[in-house]
Amino acid sequence: MPIANTPTTVPVVVDEDKCIADKGCTVCVDVCPLDVLRISDLTGKAYMKYDECWYCMPCEADCPTNAVTVNIPYLLR
Amino acid sequence: MDDLRAGLNEVDCDLLVIGGGTAGPMAAYRARKKNPNAKVILLEKANVKRSGAISMGMDGLNNAVIPGHSTPEQYTKEITIANDGIVDQAAVYKYAQNCYGIIEELDQFGIRFQKDENGEYDVKKVHHMGTYVLPMPNGDTVKKALYRQLRRARVLISNRYMATRLLTGKSGRAAGAIAVNTRTGEFLVIKAKAVIMCMGAAGRLGLPTSGYLYGTYENPTNSGEGYSMAYHAGAKLANLECFQINPLIKDYNGPACAYVAGPFGGYTANSKNERFIECDYWSGQMMQEFYNELQSGKGPVFLKLNHLHKDTADHIEHILHTVERPSRGRFHEQRGTKYSEQMIEMHISEIGFCSGHSASGVYVDEFARTTVPGLYAAGDMASVPHNYMLGAFTNGAIAGEHAIEFADDVDFDDFDDAATSLEQERVLAPTRRDDGIPPNQIEYKIRRLVNDYLQPPKVTAKYELCQARLAEVRHDMETQMMARDAHELMRSMEVASILDCADMAAFASLYRTESRWGLYHWRSDYPGSNDVDWKCHVLLSQENGVMTCEKKDVAPYIIPIGEDEKDAYYKQRITAQA
């Protein structure tokens, strides 16, 4: 059977003005226990690639520039 | 990243520790301390810096046995009663005797524990009988402090490697493990003289009602590989029918958390504002009362703090919203709930396996040895009941020291090379398909079946239906699961563990034809407990690939339990309500 992509809102927001991934930072990607963050080839900034989050927040706590915000996702609110 | 690459590397070490959450780092650290010449590898699916249940930190020690507040004998008695008598006391007693030393060691690492004005540990009473809860005002530093010690002890850390199978040597000993890089799909074969498994709970068994596969109580990285790998290696697993089920905040996947709120006067109440259980310490018996109240006309159930002084309620809120599960604060903010103003609605978590909270784990003795020589287990996945974080640290330390001594005395046990190629084929099969079912859909189906059929109350006919449905899903998984990159490959392997755990949960539950541990093993067609036939462990294992269960006597008690004491945890319900 063919595979489709279903849209979903994701909890992690990265402030691209603050993110310094283009200077080599990968801290949030490195620490995430679920391994769901990536650096975008397109923007050179961090983003949430997979909707597989535990809302635990190391990504936010460890980001050196406070670029990450973990929101409570819609189905939990 | 995530592009699949072919590759196979081989390394060897004296001791392999799998899982770098709580027990694992302590095991690796203590092994290196004991034998500074030993080569110790710590393998971690995520990143040791922020992995496991304590990735952000912890609010307190739930089971600290501290001189002047309680004794190892009292603790052993309490846990024996809380776990309905099914306890080999030697392991609990050993934990209780050793945990104070671990607290002092953690203190030296820089993790502070709450002290009173006289400089004494400020231990709080939450359990039914004794006093064991010790708050951690800087609980957010745990992971950093541990990591510093690992670096100092020069433990070799391999992050982003997911273990998938243990290797068994020709003489039957543990001989290492096979792991897959979660970002490239490359294999790593680790030969070892001894192996310690610290892979945490099986936290992705039931499905959270939010609809998020990863919105579980447990850290969802802990998807049950520890249980599954132990099973496939021929180890015995104890009392898997004693599920983990916890009280949570409704909709949010964090504990409610009586251990923090209780000592300040917070408690669990029904919708009439009435307290209905004496003791908020998590046990199956307490969860049964919780469940009964939810189902009754007096439900739902709430965490009640709004009768406390505002400063006190705010203080509790501050602790609960900053350390262990800080997103809880955001959840309440969005809902507009304040602990000082409203009661907080609670609910029941999905089911899982976890000895840290209940008693379902790989069978271990007081030295953390499993039934396979050279194979150890510690933390949530090992069978020492109600062991929590301090249990993971303490038994991790015990495992590390014993295993490194074992490794000193033996040589590598050769294993069959065919085992690695077979495992490579099993792991990579989903990557060889260009048409099929993605792992998240297979996972959803398994976990939906778990909720529909395996959640207590346990009904025999429903369990048998579930087994048949799970067998169909297994066939789908083996013939149709498809992974397009390394990340999906990791998820595929997790699905295989989750399915193994679901099968084990069903099989063990059907075997024990009585009810025990309150809600954890409530069988509606066998509603009473039956001490004559079932005051024993149930051990699950495989014989020639076929799942089997056997009874094992509870070891004679070291600390006797009186007839008048043994049912204390069943006396939870407050009868005359004020």
Ligand SMILES: Cc1cc2nc3c(=O)[nH]c(=O)nc-3n(C[C@H](O)[C@H](O)[C@H](O)COP(=O)(O)OP(=O)(O)OC[C@H]3O[C@@H](n4cnc5c(N)ncnc54)[C@H](O)[C@@H]3O)c2cc1C
């Ligand atoms: C939300 C929450 C709150 C809690 N609050 C308290 C509290 O206040 N006080 C208390 O005493 N206890 C508390 N506990 C319990 C306590 O945290 C656990 O009992 C303890 O941390 C378990 O340690 P562990 O080493 O067994 O598992 P973990 O610390 O979870 O470590 C397991 C590790 O194994 C890794 N892993 C999993 N699978 C694989 C694989 N296939 N290959 C390689 N690595 C793998 C994981 O990434 C993880 O790092 C809480 C637990 C939770 C979830």
Ligand code: SF4
């Ligand atoms: S940690 Fe912060 S700065 Fe670094 S990559 Fe992530 S978002 Fe960007």
Ligand code: SF4
């Ligand atoms: S909240 Fe946790 S799981 Fe979610 S992206 Fe951040 S670190 Fe990863």
